[in-house]
Amino acid sequence: MAQADPGSADAPDREIRLLKNPDGQWTARDLRVGVTAQGDTRSEVLDTLDAVVEGDGGRAPTDEDLEALGVDPDVARSQNNDLPDVLQ
Template sequence: MARADPADSEGPDREIRLLKNPDGQWTARDLRANVTAQGESRSAALENLDAVVEAVEGEGGHPPTDEEIRDLGVDPDVARSQDDDLPDALQ
């Protein structure tokens, strides 16, 4: 278990748990934000976790790219030509 430096984030201290999985991947869990991320190394798992926390609590994230939309099995042109309703794969 690692504890983040309170100066690195706003609000309450972050408590983070790191686990090494049987497949060699690492799992990082932020107990305050209640989110989890994985990575091929400890540092990658922590970087991914920071990105997830930022997307959930901050201004992180971005509109999906065409490639990300295609990865969901959706044609980007069809997805963008629909009304305000998101395609099922994006809901």
């Protein structure tokens, strides 16, 4: 029997944290791979997260993206893969 690739969205040991934000948006984080996606609905954010894990989507946030969220880019990039304060 074939086993899913560890980098695959269908990996058997995949762990996802799904949060509904106060603004109504959804945030999904793949804890094993360490990537995060955000969207308007649960299904949208999970589809986006799958695409990012498979390498078919996503991008690193720009300084402007971080500043729009009220996050200092220098602080965000110095957290060594820990979740930024706004995602904890």
